[in-house]
Amino acid sequence: MKAWATGLLGLATVVFVVAKLFEARYPWLGIVVATAEASMVGALADWFAVTALFRHPLGIPIPHTAIIPARKDRVGITLGQFVQRNFLNRDVIVQRLTMLRPAERLSTWLMEAESARSVARQLARGVSAGANVLRDEDVDQLIGNALMGRIRATPVAPLIGKFLALLTADNRHQALLDQVIRLTAKGLAENQDLIRERVDRETPWWVPGAVDEKITKRIVEALEHTLRDVNENPDHPLRRRFDAALDEFIVRLQASPEVILRAERIKEDVLNAEAVRQLSGAIWRDTKAALSRYADSPDEVNTEAIERGLRGLGQAIRSDPVLMAKIDRWIVDAAIAVIERYQDEVGELIATTVKRWDPVATSRRIELAIGRDLQFIRINGTLVGGLAGMLLYCLGRII
Numbered sequence: 001m002k003a004w005a006t007g008l009l010g011l012a013t014v015v016f017v018v019a020k021l022f023e024a025r026y027p028w029l030g031i032v033v034a035t036a037e038a039s040m041v042g043a044l045a046d047w048f049a050v051t052a053l054f055r056h057p058l059g060i061p062i063p064h065t066a067i068i069p070a071r072k073d074r075v076g077i078t079l080g081q082f083v084q085r086n087f088l089n090r091d092v093i094v095q096r097l098t099m100l101r102p103a104e105r106l107s108t109w110l111m112e113a114e115s116a117r118s119v120a121r122q123l124a125r126g127v128s129a130g131a132n133v134l135r136d137e138d139v140d141q142l143i144g145n146a147l148m149g150r151i152r153a154t155p156v157a158p159l160i161g162k163f164l165a166l167l168t169a170d171n172r173h174q175a176l177l178d179q180v181i182r183l184t185a186k187g188l189a190e191n192q193d194l195i196r197e198r199v200d201r202e203t204p205w206w207v208p209g210a211v212d213e214k215i216t217k218r219i220v221e222a223l224e225h226t227l228r229d230v231n232e233n234p235d236h237p238l239r240r241r242f243d244a245a246l247d248e249f250i251v252r253l254q255a256s257p258e259v260i261l262r263a264e265r266i267k268e269d270v271l272n273a274e275a276v277r278q279l280s281g282a283i284w285r286d287t288k289a290a291l292s293r294y295a296d297s298p299d300e301v302n303t304e305a306i307e308r309g310l311r312g313l314g315q316a317i318r319s320d321p322v323l324m325a326k327i328d329r330w331i332v333d334a335a336i337a338v339i340e341r342y343q344d345e346v347g348e349l350i351a352t353t354v355k356r357w358d359p360v361a362t363s364r365r366i367e368l369a370i371g372r373d374l375q376f377i378r379i380n381g382t383l384v385g386g387l388a389g390m391l392l393y394c395l396g397r398i399i
Helices: 002-022 026-053 072-086 090-100 102-111 114-135 136-153 156-190 192-202 209-232 237-255 258-271 277-297 304-319 321-356 357-399
Strands: none
Touching: 002 026, 002 357, 026 357, 072 357, 090 102, 090 321, 102 114, 102 304, 114 304, 136 258, 156 209, 156 237, 156 258, 192 237, 209 277, 237 258, 304 321
């Protein structure tokens, strides 16, 4: 582009010289001389202006030339302030993030199998790396204190009572009783020999074996008959007694100080057991071992469960416009908080970075980036200057 602009200046110079030589013989060449002369003036003026931005024209230290190298630091400060005011502006960021619809993009990305797999593996790698940094004794203490403290702070008896109340809602406990009855009947049928041995031990030695056999048979038959009646009759007295006993037990679990205190003592005995105290350490060691195995052989570990969870999260976000709007708002608020906190540092970073640049190299980079358009300024100056010269010559002749 420099060659084109300089060539056009050379062409205007040649035309000027030739036309000037023959102007005395051919007076009409006066308009050509005026046009070429003005083109030369316009080309030289714009060459000076463009060159003065980056260096001293012809190496002469003319004032207010080599502007970019001389004002590089000021340019950096101005650029930092410009970016800070116009790009890190709250309204601009909010408008741009709202247009991007980050929640929708996030959900779409998570629903892709490859994206979910990549995130799952990165999460597993990150957790594995973090686990190796933690000391076992610190984690044991943390888990132990948190877990045991939470269990000790929670009364166990009312919790069990609420669970049983939930279990008995809609007579769901009757299905459990039916299952117990079936298992008991099956146990009777499969263990008649054990019952016979027990009867033999409990009866006197002088009772004949036939009598023991009959006693065993009567016991088994009576139990089987009772279990069959209970199983077939929803209103059997045994069922009603079971309901009454269970209801009373639920009430006592939630309201009786004695039962609650007894349950707390049992809980303390369990928590103070050595096996329970070692539970937190065992949990952490097993978890750390699994993470270490993943760190050693990441391709052999199945992250399908995490992937399904991530894809499910993406689907949940996509199908819930309210949740999507909330996530968009969270992202916008987080971005604004970060930008407002660090926008001054960004402007300062730009100014400091530009200040460290070499003036000559900086001028060269900028010239290479925008030089093509700057050379068009020279070309346009040549053409516009020539046109202006021609018009002025015509105007002078008319006057």
